[in-house]
Amino acid sequence: xxxxxxxxxxxxxxxxxxxxxxxxxxxxxxxxxxxxxxxxxxxxxxxxxxxxxxxxxxxxxxxxxxxxxxxxxxxxxxxxxxxxxxxxxxxxxxxxxxxxxxxxxxxxxxxxxxxxxxxxxxxxxxxxxxxxxxxxxxxxxxxxxxxxxxxxxxxxxxxxxxxxxxxxxxxxxxxxxxxx
Numbered sequence: 001x002x003x004x005x006x007x008x009x010x011x012x013x014x015x016x017x018x019x020x021x022x023x024x025x026x027x028x029x030x031x032x033x034x035x036x037x038x039x040x041x042x043x044x045x046x047x048x049x050x051x052x053x054x055x056x057x058x059x060x061x062x063x064x065x066x067x068x069x070x071x072x073x074x075x076x077x078x079x080x081x082x083x084x085x086x087x088x089x090x091x092x093x094x095x096x097x098x099x100x101x102x103x104x105x106x107x108x109x110x111x112x113x114x115x116x117x118x119x120x121x122x123x124x125x126x127x128x129x130x131x132x133x134x135x136x137x138x139x140x141x142x143x144x145x146x147x148x149x150x151x152x153x154x155x156x157x158x159x160x161x162x163x164x165x166x167x168x169x170x171x172x173x174x175x176x177x178x179x180x
């Protein structure tokens with residue numbers, strides 16, 4: 001069955017088609033959920049919420065643009081909605097921003113460790129970091145998505161980078177001391 005037919009069947013509330021769509025995209029969408037969630041269990045819960053939203057809003061998809069892109073936007077917005085309700089963002093003065101860049105030596109740390117420390121960031125920092133660095137959204141887009149001001153987005157990104165930089169430096173120091 002083609003993707004277009006699968007989508008049409010889902011629009012008709014065909015449970016078999018919905019199950020097939022879930023099987024087809026749950027892996028990719030779970031990785032997006034995991035990126036924005038505090039832990040694995042929360043990502044699983046978020047994935048269920050995402051698919052409920054997808055099936056509720058699938059009528060709105062008009063076969064224009066990438067269906068996978070549409071699914072990813074639904075996923076990110078559904079997960080972020082939870083954080084907007086929790087008010088996890090601090091309002092900050094834009095003048096407090098320090099543009100610390102994080103340099104990552106791929107030989108020094110594994111990608112798994114890097115993903116782990118990103119996931120351990122406080123919510124407000126992790127969300128902005130992921131949206132800006134990993135998904136390429138602008139600070140203006142992030143501010144709109146999270147209902148914060150642009151300065152808060154920039155500040156949260158800078159603080160996320162500072163935390164990651166410090167954590168990576170501590171890790172590298174520990175690793176070099178262990179190898180002595």
